[in-house]
Amino acid sequence: MEKLEARRSGKDPIPTDPGAPDDSALVRGTLAGRREDFTVLVERHQKPLYRFVLQHTRDAHAADEIVQMSFVQAYTHLDRFRQEASFKTWLHRVALNLCHDRARAERRRSDVSVDQALESTDTRPRLEDVVLGASLERRIASLPDRQRTVLNLRLWGDLSFKDISRVLGTSENSAKVNYHHAIRRLRQWLAGEAA
Numbered sequence: 001m002e003k004l005e006a007r008r009s010g011k012d013p014i015p016t017d018p019g020a021p022d023d024s025a026l027v028r029g030t031l032a033g034r035r036e037d038f039t040v041l042v043e044r045h046q047k048p049l050y051r052f053v054l055q056h057t058r059d060a061h062a063a064d065e066i067v068q069m070s071f072v073q074a075y076t077h078l079d080r081f082r083q084e085a086s087f088k089t090w091l092h093r094v095a096l097n098l099c100h101d102r103a104r105a106e107r108r109r110s111d112v113s114v115d116q117a118l119e120s121t122d123t124r125p126r127l128e129d130v131v132l133g134a135s136l137e138r139r140i141a142s143l144p145d146r147q148r149t150v151l152n153l154r155l156w157g158d159l160s161f162k163d164i165s166r167v168l169g170t171s172e173n174s175a176k177v178n179y180h181h182a183i184r185r186l187r188q189w190l191a192g193e194a195a
Contacts, residue, residue, distance in 0.1 A: 020040075023088065026038070046071075052156040053067055053099060055155075056099045066099060070091060139186060140186070143182050147179070150168070161176050
């Protein structure tokens with residue numbers, strides 16, 4: 001569990017130049033027609049968004065597609081962005097919606113054989129497998145959906161509880177409770193493994 005907390009606090013932050021414009025200024029610039037401002041937003045948020053989506057989908061190819069679609073949707077619908085929340089929060093909400101759309105489409109596709117599914121599985125090792133270990137990843141995947149989503153948004157999306165509550169449309173307290181339940185379950189599992 002300490003590894004999860006260390007991962008949360010020790011991961012590489014989004015590098016920002018002290019003189020660089022904040023996201024709000026870049027959004028306004030993009031809306032004013034400066035495409036290079038949106039390029040800066042993409043560069044700033046692409047890696048953390050990819051890590052979040054990859055944790056949600058567990059498929060590198062799907063994660064790439066969803067991240068690309070998220071930025072396309074963000075760009076085409078930027079005029080709908082209300083700056084009540086941060087751009088980062090809004091972008092994660094867009095990505096999460098696309099993840100849910102993909103999951104619904106996957107459930108509808110029941111005509112794929114097991115052999116076809118196995119052939120399409122990506123066999124390359126993933127960073128999460130190396131850092132957290134495959135068994136911990138399976139435990140995270142077995143968490144209830146809301147707890148898993150909150151945990152992923154917090155650890156991989158690097159969102160605050162306030163931002164998580166905005167992404168999920170819940171209260172900040174609910175986000176905290178789900179996160180702490182997830183951490184407690186993982187700690188219990190780790191304690192059981194150590195015994």
